[in-house]
Amino acid sequence: MSAEPLEIHLEGWDLDRRLREDVEAGLTARPKWLPPRWFYDARGSELFEEITRLPEYYPTRAERSILTERAGEIAELTGAKTLIELGSGSSEKTRLLLDAFTRRGGLGTFVPLDVSVSALRQSTEQIAADYPGLRVRGIVGDFTHHLDRLPAGGGRLVVFLGGTIGNLLPAERVRFLAATRAALEPGDWLLLGTDLVKDPAVIVPAYDDAAGVTAEFNRNVLRMINRELGADFEPEAFAHVALWDPEREWIEMRLRAERPMRVRVLDLDVEFGAGEDLRTEVSAKFRPEGIAEELAAAGFAGHAFWTDADGLFGVTLARADERLRPPTAD
Numbered sequence: 001m002s003a004e005p006l007e008i009h010l011e012g013w014d015l016d017r018r019l020r021e022d023v024e025a026g027l028t029a030r031p032k033w034l035p036p037r038w039f040y041d042a043r044g045s046e047l048f049e050e051i052t053r054l055p056e057y058y059p060t061r062a063e064r065s066i067l068t069e070r071a072g073e074i075a076e077l078t079g080a081k082t083l084i085e086l087g088s089g090s091s092e093k094t095r096l097l098l099d100a101f102t103r104r105g106g107l108g109t110f111v112p113l114d115v116s117v118s119a120l121r122q123s124t125e126q127i128a129a130d131y132p133g134l135r136v137r138g139i140v141g142d143f144t145h146h147l148d149r150l151p152a153g154g155g156r157l158v159v160f161l162g163g164t165i166g167n168l169l170p171a172e173r174v175r176f177l178a179a180t181r182a183a184l185e186p187g188d189w190l191l192l193g194t195d196l197v198k199d200p201a202v203i204v205p206a207y208d209d210a211a212g213v214t215a216e217f218n219r220n221v222l223r224m225i226n227r228e229l230g231a232d233f234e235p236e237a238f239a240h241v242a243l244w245d246p247e248r249e250w251i252e253m254r255l256r257a258e259r260p261m262r263v264r265v266l267d268l269d270v271e272f273g274a275g276e277d278l279r280t281e282v283s284a285k286f287r288p289e290g291i292a293e294e295l296a297a298a299g300f301a302g303h304a305f306w307t308d309a310d311g312l313f314g315v316t317l318a319r320a321d322e323r324l325r326p327p328t329a330d
Helices: 012-027 041-049 059-078 094-104 116-131 168-182 200-206 215-228 286-300
Strands: 082-086 109-114 156-160 189-195 238-245 250-257 262-267 268-272 279-283 300-307 312-318
Touching: 012 156, 012 215, 012 262, 012 268, 059 094, 059 189, 059 300, 059 312, 082 094, 094 116, 109 116, 116 286, 156 168, 168 286, 189 286, 200 238, 215 238, 215 250, 262 312, 286 300
Parallel strands: 082 109, 082 156, 156 189
Antiparallel strands: 189 312, 238 250, 250 279, 262 268, 300 312
């Protein structure tokens, strides 16, 4: 069975407008920032795949080990008829779930949602070929804006893996979880991957590897802005920095100007002082009790929590609870 035509809710002009808005807002702020969504152009996606194979980068391996061990249990517990993946990318780890659901039987539809038309088209066609009989319905959209476009019907399992929720600031997480709950019916499920608080000596190298791949990934966002907006950043004039914030329990990736410079972008002249930082990512780490509290506040009841053998990463299975009043997503 071939994949269905992509359902597109995010056009190229939407992305261009949002990029311009983010760049103007972030580069005129104090301190300066850019959101991590702009890392993932074609080159950035290639670099991130390389990062996931680095010895320092534990999250992908740890989460995969959990899913390898627990996928069958997840299939049995949820009995889902529709599997929805947010920020799907290549859906590599999700195949562990698809395999488990295929063995169990009963899963009829797979719905990956991603912002990239090309990546989504490639992955949906491959999954449709590898899982004959499974309806594959790709949605081009942003998980922070288009959750109301998810297919209706009961028996749904929404999957949000990779610790990506940690890239959202606390207020953004509240809105995202509320919107997820609002999109689901009581009894639907959420499977959430979260990186856990641990020794910073383990965390920091995962974002500042010895081979410099993460540094190249970080600077690539400047190359993307140069290409898409005609800016004149000098990426090599920025140092990659990864800092652990013990109070907020998150890591920040930054680009630090190594000398004073002026950058022309859009209609702006953006001044950087020597040593000035541009924050490009926040990656929050979680404690199990904090995950449970945030999910409960959004109207989810925790059902199971699993970690890898070393306790580095967590996967939570929660259910939309009819006894909990779902908050508004506003």
